[in-house]
Amino acid sequence: METAIGRSLYAHVIIKLLQGPIYSDDKAAWRDLEVWKSSIQEYFGKIGIDLVISEADGFARIVQPKEAEDEENPLPRLMRKQTLNYETTLLCVILRQMLEEFDIKSEGTKLFLTQKDIKEGIELFYKEQTNKSKLWKELSRPINSLMNIGVLKLTREDTVNKDNNQYEVKRIIKALVDNEKLEEIKLKLEAHANTIQSE
Template identity: 45%
Template structure:
């Protein structure tokens, strides 16, 4: 007989995060948090449950090389190409701007495809590069959705630029201030080299 929280364990293993707007899993996780934590502890994984930001994710424990046989990595690391990294940085900064602005109508940040395009276009002054990027934009956005950084909240078939996404707070956990500063430094070095 399976445990009542088994679906939460499977969902956490299959996805990047569980969000508080996914009520079925969120309520179960809240109810069985200790059991879920204990389950993952046994296999060397920590549950990062951030109620304030509204997400739960798994983090693989780091083991020193001299600790014997570390467990097999169950949590995959996602490598991002330049365009995806740039979009993540822009979205992360956008989240910060949204949080510190005085006129918050919502704690959640919603953006349209057009707004995403306008922000990233600024980094591609060269016409051929800009054209190539814009032809790949929908694919880049889909990858961010697949990685749990964006969630499509409204699709506009007649005008795709009006398709709306929620920027998920998981992005803040994955892209810390230190990593953000590191990327900005690399970006400045890249800009100065061209």
């Protein structure tokens, strides 16, 4: 369905999805997504993109399926894969684990952590104080990386003491790191951390 000027009534939802995930707390966009879901799925389907909606976790995103290597005329990639370094991957796994524990305790729907909370989580992987201190000093880098890909959102900033900065852990992290992947990465990170500490 289109408006008088030819623009579809759900164009704003499509644009938001191209920009990143839509969350259920964006009530207007979420409502329109639910109303026009079939039309939006059809639109993206025509260009080889899947619309994935997680009702349980309250987010929707678009995913470009991996094409077979022998497929003729493969489509260009809309979304480029981002390679995360060790520190960013470690932080991502720690946050995913903390969200899992938060959900088990049923303390609410949104997980908020201060930078101090994040540091305490990192301590489990680093026994040597020198390694912890180095990571703490550079903690802004992996935090910024996860903010850039929408995993973290700064909700309170303290310009005097960064330990008081507060972040929301966005539930899109569950799509990026599922339970099986979580366990796999944790084993690799633990092995890597042990290697670092034995040097």
